Amino acid sequence: MTLEKNRAVFIDRDGTISEEVGYINHVSRFNLFPYSATAIRLLNENGWLAILTTNQAGVARGYFDEAMIKAVHARMNEGLQQGGAKLDSIYYCAHHPSLGDAPYRVDCDCRKPKPGLISRAAHDFDIDLPSSWMIGDRYSDSEVARNAGVKSAFVLSGYGRGEWEHQKDTWSHQPDLVAENLLEAVEQILAMA
Ligand SMILES: [Mg+2]
């Protein structure tokens, strides 16, 4: 028995683990980045939990249903498995505060940058938040990290490079780490630990 809590890396989906292509309303639009399996495998091998957290408000907007999210995630898990990697869990928010119909039209506690997805995972997996990280390609991912009490790694894939070059001066907080992509972010996190 150990009294030590788990450390986790929370990972954004679109633009971070896979190509940012807008709403993914069909599995054929989902493409893992070629380095993602290696990045997740490194976390697996080093005893870190790897947990995906993603906003999928396309459900609230009526663009696709939750079965589509599950199909996309099955494809993602297949790709990761082929690279010897495994996500420990996936948490998504399908809500939107002002668009669509009930039950998805709701001012929930889990739409990033609110911390609900991370705090739910922290409870489920007994995670030590201050020693954990959130990796994402948007400033809102850094905000969710701050709101949840984890460190933030900003990646330049997806929307990252554009936000970094054109918007970072407007950010009220800077990320704890900036990396080219998910793999480099994971390598830096492991090196610091
Ligand atoms: Mg993203």
Ligand SMILES: [Zn+2]
């Ligand atoms: Zn939500």
